[in-house]
Amino acid sequence: MALRNGPDEFGLVTRLLHWTMMLLIFGQLALGLRLERMEPGLANLWLYGLHKTVGFTLLALILIRITWHLASPPPAPLGPHNALFWAARAAHWTIYALLVGIPFTGWAGSSATGIDVMIADRWTAPPLVEASEAGEAFWFGLHDALTKLLMALLALHILGALKRQAEGDGTLTRMLKGRV
Template identity: 60%
Template sequence: MTWRNTPDSFGLFTRVIHWTMALAIIGMLALGTRLANMQPGLSNLWLYSLHKSIGLILLTLVVIRLVWHRISPPPTPQGDPSAALQRLARATHWLIYALLVAIPLSGWIASSASGIDVMFFDRWVIPPVAPVSEAWENAGWAAHRILTKVLMAVILLHIAGALKRQIEGDGTLTRMWRGTR
């Protein structure tokens, strides 16, 4: 079992970071939905802190993933996907990466603009990235909400594409799970 991707298979590092991020994203979407529907209070501030901390971890993981993508390019597509499907898959992946950078940044901007410290697991203060400003805060939260909805749609497209390719027998999903067909 190799750490790096090969022309025919996903390496262990790629698969571990993919599934770790997938689980974290699902958890963040569930937690974020819950937070959006509750009133902030002393009894639930820890949930906001948890959401911010995991968001910062996801931001770090996507940067690591992008660097790794340059070091160890993904394998070539299996089967015979059309050029249009290959472009759609590539665009979907890059849109997911862009959203996974933009969403945590918009949350960080909004939190910074609120004047409330962004804490990493209630232990370390993360420097603010925006001035304290109601306009910045509102814009940051609006972007955070909208981009999250876009991410949900793009993830569904990503899952549908992976399932379609798996059903057609090219083994894409199996390769991401086990590394090889």
């Protein structure tokens, strides 16, 4: 079983990163949407801590994934080089950019609250911005907008994958098993 990607093949490392991150991102989005409707207090502070720790884990994983893809480029989408092919590529690149940008906006918003940003209750992440109410509103507003964009793109991404599976072109099989 190949670890690296090939011209027509997704290697094991890419597939593990794709499906592990998928699980973490779905959990993170669901948790974020709960936090949005909560007032922070002593009873739920651990949920904020959990969201931040998973967010930093996702930031590390996306940086590993981008580095890995520079070292071992994933295969191009299957099928003719039509508008859908380029739409799929653009969606993948935008998803990478969002997965880098979103954790930084969450980190900046959390820094702006003036409270220490903790990772796994153990390490303190350095503040990215000075504490201010305006900064908090701006960075969390951006965090919110970018996560909504991510959700919309993921819906398209998943619909696209299911459509191609229904058409039987092997796209989903290749992300699950490596090759068609």
